[in-house]
Amino acid sequence: MFTSFGIHMKGGVITERDADFCTVRIRAPAGVLSVAQVRGIATIAKRYGDGTVHCTARQTMEIPHVDPARLKKLEQALEKNGTPVGSEKDEVVNIIACPGISRCKFANIDTIGLARKLDEKLFGKAMPVKMRIAISGCPNACTSPMLNEIGIIGRIRPLRTPGLCTGCGTCVEYCKEKAIRVKRGISELIEDKCVQCGVCVRSCPFDLLKADHNHFLVSVGGRRGRHPRIGRELMTADSEEEVLFLVGKIIEWVYRRAWSGRLLSEQLDDLHFGKFKEEIGKAMRERKTGAPAEKPALEKQAGT
Ligand code: SF4
Ligand code: SF4
Numbered sequence: 182m183f184t185s186f187g188i189h190m191k192g193g194v195i196t197e198r199d200a201d202f203c204t205v206r207i208r209a210p211a212g213v214l215s216v217a218q219v220r221g222i223a224t225i226a227k228r229y230g231d232g233t234v235h236c237t238a239r240q241t242m243e244i245p246h247v248d249p250a251r252l253k254k255l256e257q258a259l260e261k262n263g264t265p266v267g268s269e270k271d272e273v274v275n276i277i278a279c280p281g282i283s284r285c286k287f288a289n290i291d292t293i294g295l296a297r298k299l300d301e302k303l304f305g306k307a308m309p310v311k312m313r314i315a316i317s318g319c320p321n322a323c324t325s326p327m328l329n330e331i332g333i334i335g336r337i338r339p340l341r342t343p344g345l346c347t348g349c350g351t352c353v354e355y356c357k358e359k360a361i362r363v364k365r366g367i368s369e370l371i372e373d374k375c376v377q378c379g380v381c382v383r384s385c386p387f388d389l390l391k392a393d394h395n396h397f398l399v400s401v402g403g404r405r406g407r408h409p410r411i412g413r414e415l416m417t418a419d420s421e422e423e424v425l426f427l428v429g430k431i432i433e434w435v436y437r438r439a440w441s442g443r444l445l446s447e448q449l450d451d452l453h454f455g456k457f458k459e460e461i462g463k464a465m466r467e468r469k470t471g472a473p474a475e476k477p478a479l480e481k482q483a484g485t
């Protein structure tokens with residue numbers, strides 16, 4: 182329960198151009214709301230705002246033009262509606278995701294389920310820099326994950342069934358990257374052109390292409406806005422549990438080591454991103470083999 186002052190300090194409360202009013206942002210992981218919640222937001226916006234709702238770039242909604250004196254009541258109404266006040270300051274902000282396997286035929290992972298799990302674990306955590314997390318179900322990258330501080334992309338490695346290919350060329354037609362050719366009646370993968378989208382796997386009429394396994398490419402340090410930057414690839418994770426572990430480690434590393442007032446993308450070299458990548462790789466390998474994660478090494482680095 183927050184006092185009026187307390188809620189005013191929350192990241193989801195944004196002072197407007199006319200400082201007598203504020204806009205209230207809502208927490209909506211992956212931008213998914215029930216019809217009842219949307220109705221509830223409409224009622225709340227009519228009661229406390231100017232009767233409009235603004236859909237934001239981070240898949241959430243804002244209630245504009247709220248009188249700050251009514252913030253506490255508004256907060257209670259939003260809590261009751263299951264759509265609490267969101268976040269916009271230097272913290273983990275609303276996690277965005279494309280529809281993923283729930284609706285999109287190109288998807289390789291459950292983006293919305295993953296967004297909810299990450300939201301539960303990390304949403305609103307105070308950080309030295311704003312941390313945006315975006316998830317896309319395939320390399321089409323509809324949520325621009327590489328332009329977020331943490332980006333996650335679902336991928337599939339195509340695997341050929343040796344000796345059975347008819348050379349029909351259907352997979353060649355489907356691959357937009359020209360990463361498959363038919364040579365002597367058998368399809369061949371051109372590894373360095375393949376973006377691991379998995380489209381060919383679903384295209385073979387004889388079901389001869391298999392998914393090696395679905396996995397998650399995680400990037401760090403992307404940024405939109407005034408100085409856009411593409412994030413750097415950190416590593417791939419093989420399961421949701423690994424992604425949760427990995428993202429948790431990235432958040433811990435940024436929390437301990439980054440400075441405020443400077444973009445994360447500009448700090449990565451100073452933060453010894455390469456060393457972090459090595460250490461987190463070791464921790465992931467140890468995790469896979471059941472050995473304890475390499476926590477002391479990360480702590481040691483924090484003091485350098
Ligand atoms: S990123 Fe891929 S899975 Fe997600 S909506 Fe776009 S095409 Fe579909
Ligand atoms: S996974 Fe995608 S890019 Fe790779 S060969 Fe198949 S269709 Fe082409």
Ligand code: SF4
Nearest residue numbers: 346347349350352385
């Ligand atoms: S679609 Fe299947 S059978 Fe046809 S060339 Fe590709 S792998 Fe071979």
